[in-house]
Amino acid sequence: MTTLLLVRHGQTVWHEGPRYAGSSDVGLTDLARAQAQQLAAWAPSAKLDAIVSSQLTRAVETARPAADACGLDLRIDARLAEVDFGVAEGRTRADMEVDMPAELAAHLADPMQRPFPGGETGLEVVGRAAAAFRDVCAAHPDGRVLVVGHSMTTRLVLCVLLGIDPTTFRTVMPYLGNGTVTTLDLADDGTAALHGYNVPLGPLPV
16 A cells, blocks of 8 residues: 555636646746745655656645655656646636536536547546556555646546545545645555545645
8 A cells, every 4th residue: 555645736726717827837836835944844744755746847846845855756757747738728718617617517517528629538537547546656665656737637536546536526526735745555456545635734834
């Protein structure tokens, strides 16, 4: 059984709106840098064996201070990246309700099989991200691994691993805060146990 400590990257410059960031490599805000330092202050107490991050800048810059604080190499795995939202990248839901309401409605109703035009299906995302989780577990059996990733990818994979219909993820797991920790035990046979979801680390450093 491997314990995965899943952390969503810090706040991005597209937080206002909010805008779909997806595969776009958007930068962090000053608040996000404080969130990264908060994670770095906490990480040494978590008894980590490894730290893995999505390749997107917002995840790497959130994870690297924690890796430095723990004296661990930061491993990058592109399979942990956020969903590619295609034409929705950089847009708000309000924008799309005006410009592309049918495409928005289809995606919201079935994110697993109805992507935004030019984007990924939830099935594709879960396939790659769950494989990354399994590889982490194989490399660190009975270990504790910090995984810095993204909101929708994390929530979809959690639903699948926990036996929850992933089309309901927005209802079952409506929000995943920036810099929060979700704790998941994952066994070799795919058995999963959720021990904490969306847990804040405490007050941000001054």
